[in-house]
Amino acid sequence: MELTAPPLERPLRLKKPDWLRVKLPTGESYRHVRGLVDHYKLHTICESGNCPNMGECWGAGTATFMILGNICTRSCGFCAVHTGMPTELDLDEPYRVAEAIKLMGVKHAVITSVNRDELKDGGAAIWALTVNAVRTLNPATTLETLIPDFKGNMDSVDAIIAVAPEVVSHNMETIPRLYRRVRPQAKYERSLSVIKRLKHGGIRTKSGIMAGLGETQEEVFKVMDDLREAGCDVLTIGQYLQPTRNHLEVIEWIHPDIFKNYELNGLSRGFKYVESGPLVRSSYHAEKHVK
């Protein structure tokens, strides 16, 4: 008797709602950004994170550069950036980022990085070099840096405070109950302490979370309260999208009305600015958060 393997059973996947439809990346500005990223051999979280807003952001001539390479030492369940052990430190990268930002001609630039947990300072020295290089070449450009937790190394956080970007962001990403699944190498309290330290250093602070990973609204409100207590000024909330089948599944499509409710609740809790909507990402409309 011939045995045939049963068909592979896949879990039911939620169909994407219409409000998550996006523009395809095209146009002159898009090609300009594409050319700069390629020419300067840079990485962007837009591409590495499969961001749905590339059509809009790159089409408007802006992108979020990701420094310290494109291999991350962590393995967050939501993130499409490649996990591994980085082999080198690209000491020229800060200057190439600064050049590219100059040629993009943006008023406000956003930079993020992978985690470099194998480095004693987590990459803080390269971060500082990058901010200084961007400032030197682009004195009129304001800067937002979306930093990692540096494993709680406050000397590294202080190195960011010392170069004083206009906004420093560190994302909580999700509610504490889901940390083990979503951010296994991170700690909720440690991330809050990064925000606290930044605020203490006089920085305008920002954080973001994803919705649709199985959190309740009450749990989101609790994160808001914790962030406010830590001194967070700006909050972003957006729908989690599964980047590949190997990443965490979307548990729920959050309706735009609920995002609106999060925005109103956040404002009433004292955030200076809340960007909340299905397609919101940390760097989405970031120029608005600097004022």
Ligand code: SF4
């Ligand atoms: S929202 Fe941020 S990550 Fe996404 S395309 Fe825009 S700049 Fe890039």
